[in-house]
Amino acid sequence: MKVLIVEDDPMVAQINRQYLEPIRGIEVVGLVENGREALAFVKENSVDLIILDVYMPHVNGLELLTEMRRSGLEIDVIMVTAANEARHIDESLRLGVVDYLVKPFTEVRFKEAIKKWALKKQILHTTDVLSQDLIDRMVGIVAEPQEPAVHKGMQQATLATIMDALREKPGAHFTCDELASRIGLSKVTIRRYLNHLVEERLAESTIDYDTGGRPSVRYALKTGQS
Numbered sequence: 468m469k470v471l472i473v474e475d476d477p478m479v480a481q482i483n484r485q486y487l488e489p490i491r492g493i494e495v496v497g498l499v500e501n502g503r504e505a506l507a508f509v510k511e512n513s514v515d516l517i518i519l520d521v522y523m524p525h526v527n528g529l530e531l532l533t534e535m536r537r538s539g540l541e542i543d544v545i546m547v548t549a550a551n552e553a554r555h556i557d558e559s560l561r562l563g564v565v566d567y568l569v570k571p572f573t574e575v576r577f578k579e580a581i582k583k584w585a586l587k588k589q590i591l592h593t594t595d596v597l598s599q600d601l602i603d604r605m606v607g608i609v610a611e612p613q614e615p616a617v618h619k620g621m622q623q624a625t626l627a628t629i630m631d632a633l634r635e636k637p638g639a640h641f642t643c644d645e646l647a648s649r650i651g652l653s654k655v656t657i658r659r660y661l662n663h664l665v666e667e668r669l670a671e672s673t674i675d676y677d678t679g680g681r682p683s684v685r686y687a688l689k690t691g692q693s
Contacts, residue, residue: 479547515542
């Protein structure tokens with residue numbers, strides 16, 4: 468995916484570029500210093516995302532964004548700027564920016580913005596009908612973790628311990644053997660609690676056939692629980 472950086476501060480532009488270049492699938496196709504140059508660039512080149520400042524000479528970021536939308540250029544934009552006035556943020560959101568970062572920002576926050584944008588692009592280009600879960604992930608809404616009900620004979624503390632173990636590696640899927648070794652409980656106990664979490668729709672199970680032997684069941688917390 469092709470990214471254009473529009474920033475009049477050479478140091479910030481290079482920082483943005485350094486953050487972007489290691490990200491797989493991202494190509495920085497240009498660095499320009501103002502909106503006038505950016506508008507000329509996007510009219511002649513394919514661009515998927517613009518990293519855009521507000522305060523720039525000639526044509527500022529909001530003027531560029533307005534002109535792009537007026538011209539039918541639906542390129543995604545992440546604002547990276549020192550402009551934190553409510554009116555600037557409100558106008559940017561109305562013009563469809565996908566995120567808004569206020570300088571000085573951290574590398575972690577910057578990469579979160581890129582990850583969120585890439586996820587949105589992936590979902591919209593690979594899925595015809597979206598579930599509520601996918602929509603929430605795409606727009607950045609994460610549900611509050613639910614407190615699972617505990618069946619008779621189960622202990623809340625044990626359930627919490629197992630959920631904490633699953634949270635240690637978000638998105639990872641564990642077998643009962645792996646969790647039993649990590650927590651120090653029997654596989655039978657672990658399996659009972661995991662199946663309970665699946666029943667409560669707080670966890671999911673998948674079958675791993677790439678074991679070289681008997682397939683194994685792997686478990687992970689669902690999105691919003693990790």
